[in-house]
Amino acid sequence: MPTVYIVFISAGLLFLLLYVVYRVSSKPITTEEAKAHLDSYFTKLLHQSRQQTGLQVLVESKGFHYSFTAGSISAGNGATIAPNQPFHTASIGKVFTAVLIMKLAEQGQLSIHDPLTAYLPGTALTNLFVYKGTDYAEQVTLKQLLGHTSGVADYLEDPVSGSPAFLELLVSNPGRFWTPDQLVDFTRQHQQATGIPGTRYHYSDTGYILLGQIIEAVTGASFSANLHKEIFGPLQMDDSYLMFYSEPHNQPKLQIQDIWLNGTEISTYQSLSCDWAGGGIITTPKDLMIFQKKLRNGQLLRPDSLREMESFSHKFRTGLHYGLGMMEVRFEEFFFMLKGLPRLKGHIGILATHMFSYPDSDTHIVMNFGSTAAMVRSFKALIEIVNTLKKIRSVDI
Structure with a gap:
């Protein structure tokens, strides 16, 4: 997995980050303007993407709720993705x-x-x-x-x-x-x-x-x-399960979205059994949002346990620090002009899957790009979301 993230320190990514900083106005906007902007942004992003079949985004922040779903479940049949289509979380499972x-x-x-x-x-x-x-x-x-x-x-x-x-x-x-x-x-x-x-x-x-x-x-x-027993059931994550080893509570289960690994679509491969406790969970944006919010409000762990997980004492890559099964994004390490962005806590996966929160403002972000080729695009999108939230009059992030 580490080689996938070397792109974070490339000159090309820094250019993309600088582009994001300068092209977005700091003028305050309404929640409806923010949603319209993000709809336009993600529609264009998916249209320009390669080795990617669909895209899911879910954002919640102090009364602001945003959901975006577009593309196909599978490149093979072209069926439209449902808002709560299951996807492979990859290393978010850690x-x-x-x-x-x-x-x-x-x-x-x-x-x-x-x-x-x-x-x-x-x-x-x-x-x-x-x-x-x-x-x-x-x-x-x-x-x-x-x-x-x-x-x-x-x-x-x-x-x-x-x-x-x-x-x-x-x-x-x-x-x-x-x-x-x-x-x-x-x-x-x-x-x-x-x-x-x-x-x-x-x-x-x-x-x-x-x-x-x-x-x-x-x-x-x-x-x-x-x-x-400990997570899916108590939190009513009824569409979540461990691939190859269990079934979701809701039946019949839905087809999972395409998984693009270095240009090959592998969602039906038995060899995906290689993830297990390292990241073999299938879930939905709704379920993953539930998990992240319940983890933050103390329904899964005591505050001291969560603080221990968030002892981000090691550098995973420039801009990403690691604790105990948790990551922290430090945008300012990507580029100095991103210093004003908050530090997000959560995890990413090799398939450009994201689960991050900013506890100070009760902000939660879930994204699934479903492709190893989308990692740079996914971080550019993460910055776009945070920048947009900062401009909404009623949201303080």
Whole structure:
């Protein structure tokens, strides 16, 4: 996943950000003018896009509600996207995994400072944390897995030996079903640890697969059952589920939107089973908005647990900082003229999926572009939304 985000520091993106800053007037506007502006903006954006079938946007901020849906569910049949069409969240799912771990910590069933070996047998950790000839498996903590500082490699995008790269396997063998054990084994057999635990930040989907296995070991229930029991059910997220492992409450379930991975549409591939606890959740804009708002108002975690998740002490990329399963956008790092924009908290996914909030003004933003090729466009759109909100007379962001 990390290579996808290198575009954030490219000169091309900085030009796009500068373009956004200068082309938008600071003149106050009404809520209706804001909605009309965003409708026009997103219609043009989708029309100009490549390797993207549809677009969903949902924004709520102090009485301002905005929803935009356009395009097709599938390039194959051209059916129109419904306002609440399910989509693949990608790495936004890591927030859900982190919330489950923090809930278990609140219940006293584990501590995030516990060693990994307290929950998974040593054989499950063989050759995952060997760095320069020394095995550091016994030093790894759950907090390090949550914050990507454990040293374990990333099966999805890290260099490999003795095998094609994982993303190549995903596309070239669409019928393969990947179990969590097989995902961990891929790192064990084909990759090397990236450092001594606790000494450096390195984004790792493998680490989140291990967290999913810990959740199962502690609760005695499947990862998907935990999602439904602790989050989907209580919050009435009735269209949400873990792809390949569970079903939504609402039936019959709707077709998910196209998923474009590096130019290939993969929404029907069995190999998408590779996400699991690292980001295999299917949801809708409405459900994801519910989750984000309930997380913010204390219905999922205590305030101290959420503060711990938001200890953004590591830099994911320029402009993006990481805590424990949560990201913070610092627009001013993209370009100095964006200094006045608020810092948003949430997460992104490789498919240009966004879930962000600005708690100070109760602002929440959900977007799904459904394509790895749309990452720059999606951040340009995020800036457009925030700039527009700042100009609405009745909204203070």
